[in-house]
Amino acid sequence: MKHLIDIHDLSTTEIDELIEVAKDIIANPAKYSEKCHGKKLATLFFEPSTRTRLSFEAAMYELGGNVLSVSSAGSSSAAKGESVADTAKTVSCYADIIAMRHPKEGAPLVASMNASIPVINAGDGGHNHPTQTLADLLTIHCEKGRLDNLTIGFCGDLKFGRTVHSLIAAMSRYKNIKFVLVSPVELKVPSYVKRDVIKKNNIEYIQTTDLEAVMPELDILYMTRVQKERFFNEEDYLRLKDSYILTPEKLKNAKSDLSILHPLPRVNEIAVAIDDDPRACYFKQVYYGKIMRMSLILKALEVM
Numbered sequence: 001m002k003h004l005i006d007i008h009d010l011s012t013t014e015i016d017e018l019i020e021v022a023k024d025i026i027a028n029p030a031k032y033s034e035k036c037h038g039k040k041l042a043t044l045f046f047e048p049s050t051r052t053r054l055s056f057e058a059a060m061y062e063l064g065g066n067v068l069s070v071s072s073a074g075s076s077s078a079a080k081g082e083s084v085a086d087t088a089k090t091v092s093c094y095a096d097i098i099a100m101r102h103p104k105e106g107a108p109l110v111a112s113m114n115a116s117i118p119v120i121n122a123g124d125g126g127h128n129h130p131t132q133t134l135a136d137l138l139t140i141h142c143e144k145g146r147l148d149n150l151t152i153g154f155c156g157d158l159k160f161g162r163t164v165h166s167l168i169a170a171m172s173r174y175k176n177i178k179f180v181l182v183s184p185v186e187l188k189v190p191s192y193v194k195r196d197v198i199k200k201n202n203i204e205y206i207q208t209t210d211l212e213a214v215m216p217e218l219d220i221l222y223m224t225r226v227q228k229e230r231f232f233n234e235e236d237y238l239r240l241k242d243s244y245i246l247t248p249e250k251l252k253n254a255k256s257d258l259s260i261l262h263p264l265p266r267v268n269e270i271a272v273a274i275d276d277d278p279r280a281c282y283f284k285q286v287y288y289g290k291i292m293r294m295s296l297i298l299k300a301l302e303v304m
């Protein structure tokens with residue numbers, strides 16, 4: 001059975017296939033409208049979400065399937081102390097596939113070890129977010145026509161930002177990738193990501209606190225929100241939350257074909273004035289997220 005817990009669960013060929021199917025879904029949506037008829041997706045979200053949960057649900061509806069949903073920890077038996085393992089066994093009796101978001105790193109992995117249906121990690125704590133990465137990869141592929149030969153700047157909370165960790169892992173497999181890691185000193189990429197992914201794959205990278213200085217080099221700029229919910233004290237969050245605010249002036253020296261991505265939600269990191277700039281891709285990224293989740297559900301349920 002095929003779970004998706006970490007982006008490494010997918011081979012490069014499988015990612016290419018998911019992108020290919022996604023592009024076909026965009027071109028021929030009617031062909032897919034009944035593919036999941038009679039199937040049920042359970043979205044188990046124990047942390048807040050707008051895009052990830054709704055895009056999973058929209059994806060399943062657009063495939064002709066149905067959805068069962070837990071949209072907060074407080075509304076499920078988790079509030080009574082039920083274990084993730086028991087929840088996974090229970091939901092396996094009701095649904096054909098699970099998408100789970102959880103504040104604890106590793107919870108979707110535990111679910112996958114106990115479920116008898118495929119489990120997809122929809123974000124686990126400050127760890128991983130592989131389906132956001134699939135959305136990011138489709139966005140980059142559509143914008144740039146390639147996933148190799150790119151200089152990618154990550155800016156903001158690189159410590160707690162799970163989307164950053166998963167996208168770094170995914171991009172590390174492609175040729176001639178360079179990472180520019182822009183963050184406050186306190187929010188640098190975790191050492192395990194640097195050691196086990198970036199250095200292990202001999203990826204060229206620089207770490208800096210100065211976004212404007214590196215702007216001219218970037219093909220992709222991946223902005224992120226400072227992850228308030230992962231901080232141990234509010235004082236640190238308040239001090240760091242506005243470390244980077246992308247404004248039109250800061251883009252003065254950027255490439256004319258830069259692609260600006262953001263997994264969203266945006267808090268204050270990108271001025272609204274940038275939304276009309278042709279380089280802003282973050283709302284297209286939302287759309288691609290739904291399409292890539294359709295592609296992933298088809299693969300996980302083996303209904304191609």
Ligand code: NCD
Nearest residue numbers: 051052123163225263264265
């Ligand atoms: C991200 C997440 O939940 O990690 N959001 C998303 O799923 N698109 C990013 C974030 O919350 O900052």
